[in-house]
Structure formats: structure tokens, C-alpha cells
Amino acid sequence: MYGVWTVDQVRAAEDVALAKAPDGALMRRAAFAVAVRAAAMLRAATGGVAGRHVVLLVGSGNNGGDALWAGAFLRRRAVAVTAVLFAPDRTHPPGLAALRRAGGRVVDAGDQVAAGRRDLVTGADLVVDGIVGLSARGPLRPAAAAWVAAVTSPVLAVDLPSGVDPDTGHAEPSAVRADVTVTFGAHKPAHVLAAPRCGLVQLVDLGLDLPAPDLEVLGPADVGRAWRLPGPADDKFTQGVTGVAAGSATYPGAAVLAVGSAVRATSGMVRYAGWAADEVRSRWPEVVATGSVADAGRVQAWAVGPGLGTGQAGRDVLAAVLDAGVPTCVDADGITLLARYPDLWDHREPDRTVVLTPHDREFARIAEPLGIELGTDRVAATRELARRLNTVVLLKGHATVIASPGGRTLVNAARSAWLATPGSGDVLTGLVGAALAAGGDPLVAAGAASWLHVRAGELAAGGAPTSASAVVAAVPGAVRAALVSAGRAPGETGELCDHERRYG
Ligand SMILES: NC(=O)C1=CN([C@@H]2O[C@H](COP(=O)(O)OP(=O)(O)OC[C@H]3O[C@@H](n4cnc5c(N)ncnc54)[C@H](OP(=O)(O)O)[C@@H]3O)[C@@H](O)[C@H]2O)[C@@H](O)CC1
């Protein structure tokens, strides 16, 4: 698990650290780390460091100061450094002086454009983005955006990619897309909410004294610790029985997939209730499949909604599931039904765990009647819906945001887009249901299910297109990876991602 802190939290902690440290010490430590990473990127891209050409894009604040100091450090390794200044009159004076002393070249962005020479960046071996950091507001200004658009070489972002909102991760297309982001003191929301823009994120410790984090990111070991394993005294009924109420004559696949992921994620019993009982039985013979929730028998949690339909029949199923009084994951048509017929909430026992797993359109359907807009601040909207409905809300997306009614919030950043495939959401529903049936904190259960879903997607894809059925088949491998990380199963840990292989 690692924490993520807002700009306000980081600034408050930085102020304390700045007051204690000698003048400029924090910035030089930050910039030195940028220079070390830049040298590694140069070596990876070109086979060497000395004589290579680095262009610094430098804005008016301390982010630009970091870039300038990094350029000065790179000069010691005989790198040719050119700083392009976007606000020549307001450029960080000590950083600019340091680069000049070290023999760096300094140009004015406006003069270059006037002379038709924005292509300066195209000849670079590496571009360091020091346009804007924690003080970023709104999209990149047009002058900077035009330079960024001309970049063709690898990009190292200082603190965060310019143009990405630090707190919401919102990015317009013009924002920098970095290969590596070197950040300081703490991870900020942009690093997890806009992970694809950041590339590999390297955190440089500044010794900040930070409060409780605003967001948390589960790692494989957290998931491995949270996942319930059968003990010597367990049988098929004692590990948490998962019930799935999904699918219809039109959409039997939703049932087969949601049931399948619950089956593959646990060794306990899975029950199915619905119109696709025959299809479920023929694909998953280990499942007890019946036609109705009333006939299904006891379960410790229900997963309801995918492929259910939004008519009266689906409404009756959802009511029966909520009447059962066990923790419930409501997805897809189940969410639409709750939005359309709010009286369905009357079937829920007060405070009984409900986890909603909407995508954006489903979120809008259920949130807009409450006056909650899914704008650019996905965390705030998710938290507000969780609070208002007294549910856990898992908002799907490239960064999945999972909030509890009390405000504790997890983020799960997908590292690839392979899960954007039909039926993928149904697989997640089954995983959340299985995690809820096993007991434990519902927020962590939903977070663990989301992590396993992403991991299974990566395993299934292996760098090529995949399908929801393949993701189901990969679920045990994802569980194993988490258990290995937690030391609960034998195996190798510490798999390197592409960036770590490239930059060491
Ligand atoms: N404090 C510390 O201990 C340490 C801090 N450190 C570093 O300081 C950084 C924060 O620096 P900071 O606060 O000086 O501002 P920064 O982010 O550089 O912005 C500069 C100016 O850009 C402008 N601007 C705004 N939006 C824009 C946009 N969309 N597109 C273009 N321009 C935009 C706006 O100026 P304006 O033009 O509006 O006057 C703004 O004032 C932090 O990220 C880290 O790198 C490290 O050294 C470690 C120690």
C-alpha cells in the first residue's frame, strides 16, 4: 500500500521542511535525482551520456528551477543542454545562473518561434519538462502546448507532466505525455489518476512529515494478505458462499462470466440464480444453479446486475437480493434499476454493505438525480456518491476510484487498456461478490477485486488482444501473484515492468 497526498497537503509539509533545510537544498536534491534519471534515460535511448543533447522546457516557477538545476548537473557529465524559457523575465534566478555557470545554452521560447525554430526540440535526445508543477491550473498555455506538440524524443517530466491537473489528474490532449516522471516528497493524485501520462513514476524522498494520505493504492502484497484462503477446518460452505444473480435469456454470457470469475477466484461454493441456469451449469458444473433468488439457498454475499435487464423481472430480482440482507455488489442493469426505481433501496437493511460498480454512464444515471456531476474531479464525485448513498462506490475507468461512505478512498491504476473488452465488467462483478462473501472490510474487498481484475487482464493479454473469457481463466494466476507477493504462496516476486527493465 502506498499513499497519495493532495497539493495542499504536500505544500504544508514542504513549508515545514523548507524552513529547516539550508536555502535551495531541497531543490538541489530534487534536481540531482532528475539529472541521474535523465542520464539513465539517455543511456537507454542512445547508448551513452556525454555529448548527447538535452532540451529543458522551463516555466516561470520552481518546477522550471528544478529543470535548470538538473541541466547544470547534466553539464558535469558533458551533456549539451539547452534551456527554452517560456517566461524569461520570471525564470528561477538561482537555477538559471547555475545552468549558465555550467555552460548551458539558454534561449527564449518566443524568439525561437519568431525565428521559425521551434524544431529545436526535435533534435533533442531527451526533453525535460519543467514547464509547470504543483501550481498548474488548467490546460497547458498555447505557447507551451505548441512546443510540447513538437517533441519526438523521450520525455522526463519534473514532478508531474505539465498540463495534467495535480489533484484531479484531468488532462487535455495537449498535456505532456512523459516516459518517466520524477516526483518529490510524495505521490500526488495525478500520478495515479493520470498514470498513462506519467509513465514510470520515481519518488524522491525529501523527508517530509506527511499527514494521513488522501488516497491509497493497494499493492500485490496488500491484496495477497486480504484474500481469504481455505484453512484446515474449512469446507466448501465455510469460506464464504458467493451468489450471482445476473444474465438473462438475451444475455446469458454475463451470467457465465460473473459466475466464472467467482469460481476461479475462490475455492468456496458459488450459487447462481437466474434465467441462464442451463448455460451456467453447462460451463461451470461446480456451481449450484437455480432459477430464482428465493430457491438459491444461503450465501454470504450477492453479486447482482450484469445482463439482468431493466424491466419488472430484473427489478424483482434486485429486490429479492437486497431482501436477503447480505453484502451485495450491484453492477450494470442493477445500477440502472436503482437509479430508475429509488424505492428499491427500501429493500436494503440499513447499513448493510452495498458496493456499486458503475462505469461513467451508470454513474451519471444514479448520481445526477442526487445533484452529483461526474466532472473532471472523479475522486470528489465518487466520494460524494458513496457518502450520499451510504455505499462503497467503485467508479471504473483507466484509474478505478473506490470510495467508502466515510471517505476512505483507494485508487487502482490500470497499466494497460486490454480490459476494455466486452464482458470485462461482468468478470469484475463476480470478483467483488467473491471478495465480499469472504468477509473483511468491504472497501478493501472491492479494492482487492479491482486489483485482481487488472492483473488478470494483463496476464490474459500478455501484450496482445484478449477476451473476458480469457480474463476469467487468468484469475487464479492473478490471485497467485498476489499471494506470492504476500509470502502466502511459493514463487518469485518482484516482476519488473518495461520501464524498470529499460532504465534500471
Ligand atoms: N516547495 C518545495 O519544497 C519544492 C518544490 N519543488 C518544485 O516546485 C514546484 C512548484 O513550484 P511553484 O509553486 O513555484 O510553481 P510551478 O508549478 O513551477 O508553476 C509555475 C507557474 O506556471 C504558471 N502556470 C500555471 N498553470 C500553467 C499551465 N497550465 N500552463 C503553463 N503555465 C502554467 C503559473 O504562473 P503564471 O504564468 O500564472 O504567473 C505558475 O505560477 C513543484 O512542482 C516542484 O517541481 C521541488 O524543487 C522540491 C522542493
Ligand SMILES: [K+]
Ligand atoms: K512538469
